[in-house]
Amino acid sequence: MNRRTVLALVAGAALLLPGCTGTGGSSKGADAKAPDDPSKVSGDITVLTVRTDLVQDGTMKKYAAEFNKVYPKVKVEFQALTNYEAEIKIRMNTEDYGDVLLIPAVIKKNDYPKFFASLGTEAERAAKYRFTDFTTVDGKVYGQSPVGVMPGFVYNRRVWQEAGITEWPTTPAEFLAGLKAIKEKTRAVPYYTNFAAQWPLTSWTYVNGSVGCDPQATTKLAQGDPWAQGSDLRVGDKLLYDIVRQGLAEKDPTTTNWELSKPQLAKGEIATQWLGTWAVIQFQDAAKKAGVNPDDIGFMPFPAQSDGTFCATVGPDYNQAVNVHSPHKEAARAWIDWFTDKSGYDRDNLAISPLKDASMPQVLKPYDDAGVKLIELDDSAGAEVKLIDDESEVGIYKPEYRQDLVDLARGAKKGSLDDFLADLGKKWTKTQKSVTGR
Numbered sequence: 001m002n003r004r005t006v007l008a009l010v011a012g013a014a015l016l017l018p019g020c021t022g023t024g025g026s027s028k029g030a031d032a033k034a035p036d037d038p039s040k041v042s043g044d045i046t047v048l049t050v051r052t053d054l055v056q057d058g059t060m061k062k063y064a065a066e067f068n069k070v071y072p073k074v075k076v077e078f079q080a081l082t083n084y085e086a087e088i089k090i091r092m093n094t095e096d097y098g099d100v101l102l103i104p105a106v107i108k109k110n111d112y113p114k115f116f117a118s119l120g121t122e123a124e125r126a127a128k129y130r131f132t133d134f135t136t137v138d139g140k141v142y143g144q145s146p147v148g149v150m151p152g153f154v155y156n157r158r159v160w161q162e163a164g165i166t167e168w169p170t171t172p173a174e175f176l177a178g179l180k181a182i183k184e185k186t187r188a189v190p191y192y193t194n195f196a197a198q199w200p201l202t203s204w205t206y207v208n209g210s211v212g213c214d215p216q217a218t219t220k221l222a223q224g225d226p227w228a229q230g231s232d233l234r235v236g237d238k239l240l241y242d243i244v245r246q247g248l249a250e251k252d253p254t255t256t257n258w259e260l261s262k263p264q265l266a267k268g269e270i271a272t273q274w275l276g277t278w279a280v281i282q283f284q285d286a287a288k289k290a291g292v293n294p295d296d297i298g299f300m301p302f303p304a305q306s307d308g309t310f311c312a313t314v315g316p317d318y319n320q321a322v323n324v325h326s327p328h329k330e331a332a333r334a335w336i337d338w339f340t341d342k343s344g345y346d347r348d349n350l351a352i353s354p355l356k357d358a359s360m361p362q363v364l365k366p367y368d369d370a371g372v373k374l375i376e377l378d379d380s381a382g383a384e385v386k387l388i389d390d391e392s393e394v395g396i397y398k399p400e401y402r403q404d405l406v407d408l409a410r411g412a413k414k415g416s417l418d419d420f421l422a423d424l425g426k427k428w429t430k431t432q433k434s435v436t437g438r
Contacts, residue, residue: 029113029140032322032333034120042073043328045099045335048088050318052080063343070338074331095325099332102318103135103143105397109383112142116321117329119144119336129340130354131316133379143319146340147278148352150314150364150374151206154279155272156265157298159188163271168300168310168370172239175303179248179272188271191243192261195253195406198399203274205396206313207236209377211304213311222381222388222436225429226396227421233396234421235304237405240274241417244409253406262286266297278317280363281350299363301372310372314352384436392431394424 035041047060054060055078064076079098081087088104091097092115107115118140119125125141126132135143160166163182169175179190194200209217211232220226226233243249250256264270266287273279277299284294301310320339322332339345346353350363360368367374386397395401401424407413408420 029142030117030324030329032117032119032326032329034337035330035334038071038334039073041071041331041334043331044075044077045326045328045331046077046079047335048079048081048084048098048101050081050084050102052082055080063339063345066343067335067338070342071331071334074328074334076335095323097323099323099326099328100320100335101323103321109135109386110137112137112321113140113324115324116142117324117326117333118142119322119333128356130314130356130376131319134316134382135319135321143321144336144340145316145319145354146343147317147346147349148314148354149317150277150312150352151203151210151274152276152302152312153272153300154265154275154283155298155300156188156268156270156296158293158296159186159268159271160298162186169303170305170310172235172242172303175239176242176246176248179243180246182271183248186268186271188268189250189264190248191272192256192265192270193240193244193249193253193406194256194258194261194273195403196256197258198403200258200273200275201399201402201406202397203276204236204240204402205233206276206315207302208232209313209375210302210311211235213306213309213373213375215375215378217313218377218379218385219381221396222384222432225425227425227428236302237402237421238417239303240402241405241409244406249406253410263290266290266294267292268296277361277363278349278351281348299366301367306373310367310370312367312372312374314374314376316354317351388428388431388435391435392427394427 049055049060051060060078067076068074084102085104085106088097088101089106103112103116112135120141122132122136122139122141129144130148131145132141135141159182160178163178163185165178165181169178182188182190208221209215209232214220217232225231227237228234261270261273262283263286265273266283267290280297280299283297287294287297301312320336322329322336326332340354347361350361352361389396404413405420408415408417
């Protein structure tokens with residue numbers, strides 16, 4: 001895998017690792033201070049990553065070589081984990097989980113100080129960086145994402161144009177009509193679920209906030225039924241259900257292939273996938289390798305508007321953190337700061353920079369031209385939401401419930417959509433009361 005469970009990995013904390021409560025150090029944690037003099041920073045550090053592709057092709061070594069021009073006494077080694085969440089869960093039962101790692105979804109947000117060293121106060125870091133509240137505990141920040149991500153549809157412009165659609169759909173009904181036109185007028189599979197890979201299905205949770213253009217969408221998950229009539233998640237889940245139910249997705253979702261889907265979409269064999277901004281460059285690279293036009297790869301917002309305007313949420317990708325047990329915290333902190341601020345990783349991946357004063361990537365120019373409103377969700381209730389999700393066993397940040405949704409839509413599972421969503425809502429709100437007291 002050359003990408004994590006995309007926006008699902010934005011999810012952050014969910015469960016406390018069994019057996020980990022005693023391995024994470026004191027509840028007060030430790031600090032990983034920024035070095036004053038780069039020439040004096042030394043040590044060997046291991047950086048864990050999900051970017052197996054960039055480790056294998058030597059790109060990460062090139063980043064390390066540039067880093068060493070500033071920090072010549074720090075040796076950086078990379079370990080790419082194919083199934084990151086499963087593998088890191090095991091390693092974090094010990095103190096040996098790298099010096100720099102990506103904060104896994106398995107760690108509860110309030111337990112970050114047990115496992116990670118603080119990067120500084122939120123007041124200090126929020127002046128420079130976006131998304132700081134996603135990893136803030138008691139006023140201290142424990143992680144930093146090198147890129148921001150935005151959910152949306154990666155699509156083949158040429159295929160959509162061949163079907164006669166030149167404007168972004170503004171409603172789910174218009175979107176479905178567009179997929180039907182693609183099915184009737186082209187040879188492309190209108191929509192590809194990537195069901196077998198599982199993790200792409202979790203991206204559907206990140207319609208939350210975009211449909212209603214609401215920065216408090218996460219807070220509302222902690223306060224009510226996420227699948228109430230008109231709610232963002234219900235709108236998103238119903239669209240996915242309708243796509244599959246109306247025969248607008250691949251014939252057999254169980255045979256989908258994530259890696260193969262990239263050249264297939266690039267060549268126009270697939271028209272559309274719900275993923276995120278991070279995926280655009282991978283599909284463009286696939287187009288170049290296939291000898292087709294990379295400019296055919298487009299990105300469109302969820303088909304909903306507020307007061308005539310599209311909205312899209314922007315949030316952090318995986319957050320890098322310093323292992324609280326690392327003997328080289330200063331060197332680890334130096335890597336995180338340099339990789340975020342100076343590496344150009346965001347530009348190389350056509351991604352959104354976490355730096356507040358940075359410009360948006362060229363890939364989002366159509367969003368700028370269309371006046372799409374970008375919103376950052378308030379994550380102050382994020383820990384509550386993830387605790388509710390865990391204890392209710394609903395799994396909005398996991399693939400299983402949407403696999404069930406797809407199975408329901410294609411007739412492999414019995415029942416109605418209304419009953420399915422109502423059952424999720426009952427489990428959620430029952431647990432919500434016990435977690436929040438509301």
